[in-house]
Each structure stands twice: as C-alpha cells, then as structure tokens.
Amino acid sequence: MADRPLNVWVVDDDQSVRWVLEKALSQADMESRSFERAEHLLEAIAHAEPDVLITDVRMPGMSGITLLERLRTSCPNLPIIVITAHSDLENAVAAYKGGAFEYLPKPFDIDEAVDLVRKAARKNGHAKSDAASAGQTIPSLIGQAPAMQEVFRSIGRLAGSSMTVLITGESGTGKELIARALHEHSPRANKPFVALNTSAIAAELLESELFGHEKGSFTGADARRIGRFEQADGGTLFLDEIGDMSPALQTRLLRVLAESEFYRVGGQSSIKVDVRVIAATNQDLARAVKESRFREDLYHRLNVIRINSPPLRQRRADIPLLLNHYLTEAAKELKAPAKAIDGGAVDMLRGYDWPGNVRQLVNATRRLTVTAPGTVITTEDIPPDLGGGAASQKATQDWTRSLASWAERELSVKSGPLLDAALPEFEKTLIQVAMSQTNGHRQEAAKLLGWGRNTLTRKMRSLHLD
8 A cells, every 4th residue: 555545435426525525635645536426436346446435424315324334245444434514423323333434524624534544544444343223312412513523423433332431521511411322322222321420419328329238238228229230230320420429439339340240238249230331520530539539540440431521612613503402392391382593692692601511501491482572582582691781791891991901001111013912912812712612623713713724724823823
C-alpha cells in the first residue's frame, strides 16, 4: 500500500459531496472513484476492491446500512467510513454494527475526513461486532452537535461489548440516558437494566440496597432482601453519582468488580453475579483520588472507557431540536395541545446558559406549555429566569457597559487607536467560545462565527490560537 496511492471509493447520491471528496482525496495524493448508487458500487466491487470506502446512509435504492451488511460478507476486511446528514443515535449504532470503521456526520470537516481515510487504511478495516440488535433507540437521546455525535460514536463502538464504562458530566445532562443506550445496544439488551442513584440513599442503607440482606441481619430486617446486584444479574447496573459513595462501600464495590461475587448483609454464603457496571458522576474523580476521597484502584476499575456527557451550553445547536421534541412530550404528558415556538424565542433560549442542562430544558417546556397564552411561544412568553425580557437586556447591557468602561480607561492613558487593541481580543474571545461549543471542529465553529473555514484558520494563526 505504501508503494502506490490509496484507492478510495465514494458512494453518495449528492453530486456536490462526491465532487468535494474527490477533490480533497486528489489533493491528498489518493486515487478516487465515485458512485451515485450503492448498486453501481456492488457491480464494480465484484471486479476490484478499494483500500477504503466512504458511503452515505440515505440514498435512492439500497441504503448505506444495507450496503454495509452486503459488504461485511463479501469484503470483510474493507474499511468503511459512513457519512450522513441524518446524524442520530440509531444511524450511528447501525453503522458500527454493520462493520463501519468510523461514522462521520454531515457537514463534516474535509481535513478530518481525509485523516480518517488514512487511519482506516492503516487499520486495514477492523470490523465491529454485531452481537446486539441495532433497531432499538432511546428517543430522548437526540442531538446533532459535534459533542453529541462523539457520544453517539462511543455508544456505537461499544455496541458489541460489556465493558465497564464511566460517564462524566454535569447534573441534568442525560447520563442515565447514555447508560440506557449503552445497555440497549449491548449483548445484555434483553436482560435487566437496574439504575441506582447512590447519593439518594442514606449511607447506612446503601449497603443493603446494593447487596441485599438476610432476615434478622439488623433491626428492621424482617425478611430477606435481594439487592440491586442480584436484580441486575446478567444485565447492567447503573450507579449514578458514584463519587458520593463512602470509603467502606467503595471497598466492597471494588471486590465485586474484581471477583464478581459478594455477601448479603448478614449472609454467610457468597453470591456469584454477572453484572456490567456503568457508573456516572458529576465530580472530578481524578481530583477526588488525589484528595484521598475516592479509591484509586476503584477509579481505575471504573474508568475503563469514559464517555463525557456534554453540558447544554456546549451543544447549543441542539436546543431547537430539543425544544420541539420536549414541547411535544410535554403536551402529551399534560394532555394539552402541542405548542409551536417561533424563531425569536428559540434564539433567546439558545442564548441562555442552562445551568440545569437538559433536565432544566425539559421542565421549561412543561412550564411554557402551561403558561404561554397562545398556540405559538414567543419572546414575550420567555420568563426572565430563562433569559427572557429584562434578563436578556441586562446581559447585553452588562457587556456593552464593560466595553465602554474599558474604552474610557484606554483613552485616559493613550489616544488610541481603540480598534487596533480591541478587535484582536474581541475576535480571540469569540473564536475560543465557538471552538469550545463545537469541541474543536473548525468548520462548525466557523459557521457559528459567520466565517468560512479558511477565514477562521487564518484568524487563529494570526491570533496565535493554533
């Protein structure tokens, strides 16, 4: 492969996507061949096989997922990169289950796509397991922002596995939804999923809650109790807020993870279980280990694979999608007519920081369903505590007032020019925020800023942000 250019085939019904990929691959010294339909590619692949294949998901005739299934048998070692504009969890998992090397949502960064082709060629088409069904979905786990696409990719990569996973993220970001998705797309999908918020149970009761107890083992133990580990046998146990667990229970949990057995409280016989543990926390466990608040060996046991559940302020592009989804859900729940939301109100809510994350947004949709007087929610219906009305005006006034104070101070010590000093800092701040919002994806960040990707790259270089 090193003696000749990489041969990359592209199948996509969108001519513009084919053209862009052909041009980028050519500039990267790769040979390419394009097809408008999956059927045409199958005819060609019977006579020759590329080094890497890039395919769309939704196309006329045969879909990309069906193509993956066909090629998994006829070309098992062919690395396949799936691209799609319909970037949801179901497509991500289906792509990985079908044997995809990687899943790339549109619009994609062309440099990232070319890098993926090189990685795919080096890996020589490492196929994913298809142990579980890809047809199940978790409807509330939705999003198209780059941060959520990374979550979907992680779930897809783990679809055939029962590995221990640690989910990190702020409260209200949907960590339990991610855990449920991991379970539903695992070989344990038809076994129990048991969830326990460890911080919601009194410390003296948590041991019994986890491991169960024998009758008479303590005052009030009038009957044998089966704990959560036994309830989850063969399936998945989700332990939320694991960072709040006491040191004594951390030790017991470590033994269960290491030996897959435990004793009920007051019990004499060990109990063997087969449980996949998924833990979640809103704390910095690495810091807790340094401060001796969390066992280091337990941390490493839990932190086999880590998935970060992004805060809502880092996936603002998903807010319109989430608002429409949860407004519909709120209407069903409250048995009320579903309300639409206009563009101004959406923009106002997209600009809000959502300290309570998706959980707060869900409650906001219930509230607006009840309080908004018309059939369409407008900016006038958004309360101040959600960034509406006076709160929105105050935020604008605060930063413009700060800018005015800075300008006055600058002019008090020198005569200017003000813009030469202000513009670089202004642009640097906006670039840093946009890059943070998009998890470093330059094409998405450029779109947020209203620039082209080349402009953003040039600005970052001149501002020493590379």
